[in-house]
Amino acid sequence: MYAQQVDTGSKGLKSLDEMSPEERHFQEKVNAETKIEPKNWMPDGYRKTLIRQISQHAHSEIVGMLPEGNWLTRAPSLKRKLQLMAKIQDEAGHGLYLYSAMETLGADRDDEIDKLHRGEVKFSSIFTYPTLTWADMGAIGWLVDGAAIVNQVPLQRCSYGPYARAMIRVCKEESFHQRQGYEILLTMMREGTDEQKAMVQDAINRFWWPSLMMFGPSDADSPNSAQSMAWKIKRHGNDDLRQRFLDQTVPQLEFLGCTAPDPDLKWNEETGHYDFGEIQWQEFFDVLKGHSPCGVERIQQRKNAIDEGQWVRDAAVAYADKQKANAA
């Protein structure tokens, strides 16, 4: 998921009887699948949880441009450069839709971006990994965007109207991302040299587990998940979504002629799902704590972009002021 481990501040779920009249009216609306809109009353915890989740989601879209930007000038053809550029521009757009949705909750974009730069809020663990070869662009489009789609499809029905509507736009655009990624890998496997084919397998080996980790740890015991579900911000458990992703991805992996770095991965006739090996969660928690290959570098790049772009924003304001003065 692009937003991982979002704190809801919840200590446990309240029953309708324990709620204040306002809270009860709110919860009944949510239960009836009526969308909550910016000017409607909402519990403080709901507002804060959404701000945390949407800002994390937005930051992930923006930071997610960096690992791909790394390959823009080195993509193997003009066609691939244009496609990658279009995908990266979409990610910027997704970040902006999400920041707009977040602002409807009263959050300030500058403040939230400052928090990212100070390390107080996170972006998705997946974007802390380096992109070492061209095959990584394929693996990211296919696996990372694929996992994001599985996560974002249910968010289109999120109880908060502006977030749900942003997700509808995002999901429409993501399917191009996943297909272009898979096509990159397919082309390398069909037309590539042995070395290029090995590159594909290597990229899959490196991105396989981190993609499965994107969904976050099992939420069986998490009070945050239970609260997010009750508020209908979240619709499915992390394990359910991970399984859904895996079930749709393994046949695509086999079609590529590649393997997963998981000796325990196999079809389970009884459950009708793929079984898979144990996820090494320590790596995930280490990444969230900032012990990652590129986490620090990514934030520094974002900070530089804002700082070094200050003169452009200043110039735009000066120009607008001058135009206004001339017109007066």
Next chain:
Amino acid sequence: MAEWTLFEVFVRSKHGLNHKHVGSVHAADATMALENARELYTRRSEGVSLWVVPAAQITASAGDEKEPFFDPADDKVYRHASFYKLPPEVDQM
């Protein structure tokens, strides 16, 4: 962004349809808002016309849907065609 104005964006998706609200952009002025809106909301030919309006210029009906603001319409069923029963002989009207 704080020094820039927030604009709400409306897109007409086809000739003959209404402009519809799609979201917002920040910009230094209206021209830049139009350009930003084009990049953000019509990358795949989603529109044939764009409006940008400073968000501060919009007056909205406030508050929850329980506000009495819309109540006057609630008890005027005779404003709907379905209120008027026609004999079967007349059929559709």
